[in-house]
Amino acid sequence: MISHLRPALVLFGALSIVCGLIYPYAVTGIGQAVFPEQANGSLVQRGGITVGSRLIGQSFTSPRYFWGRPSATAPMANNAAGSGGSNLGPLNPALADAVKGRVDALKAADPGNTMPIPADLVTASASGLDPEISLAAARYQLRRVAAARGLPQSAVETLIAQHAQEALFGIFGEARVNVLELNLALDALHK
Known part of the structure; x- marks a missing residue:
């Protein structure tokens, strides 16, 4: 059981970091750099x-x-x-x-x-x-x-x-x- 649970938790943690932190900050940064007026609501x-x-x-x-x-x-x-x-x-x-x-x-x-x-x-x-x-x-x-x-x-x-x-x-x-x-x-x- 633990052998199946560990990879699932590692994958959950990795995807949480990528999708919950890295991706939103990257998209926000690109939006602010390329389209600052629109990103801030025009x-x-x-x-x-x-x-x-x-x-x-x-x-x-x-x-x-x-x-x-x-x-x-x-x-x-x-x-x-x-x-x-x-x-x-x-x-x-x-x-x-x-x-x-x-x-x-x-x-x-x-x-x-x-x-x-x-x-x-x-x-x-x-x-x-x-x-x-x-x-x-x-x-x-x-x-x-x-x-x-x-x-x-x-x-x-x-x-x-x-x-x-x-x-x-x-x-x-x-x-x-x-x-x-x-x-x-x-x-x-x-x-």
Whole structure:
């Protein structure tokens, strides 16, 4: 019995050291050396204060700001510890009710807007934490944001264009804009 137990304990100890200490420290060290901003959360700071992350959606509810995608994290919106989709299928009545409620809220916030509502303004992403919206979603909100801030629509459109990011390698995904960065640019413009 002891002849079988000793190699198992030695292997357990060796794998614990390799997988529990060496590997995590090596990956952390490589991440800090090669991608320090991403490894530290891609935090955005203004005046020495952390205001958010480029990688995690933020909740904006004021009409003066662009709104991001709905969050699927519960019980708190945009909770990185609870990342995950809603798991509601397209035929689920709860999803249809949630989308209808979001459509109604968008129409109530900008009743004169006749543009079609982009899907990313009424559906959550797979992670439930998407920090970006499509250019169509930003343009849908342009009129409301410009009016609430007393800015010409052309100035807000210019900000959207300045913060637009093309599809990855020109083929993956679609053109998009980071909501936090766009809203911070709006605040800087308005000052």
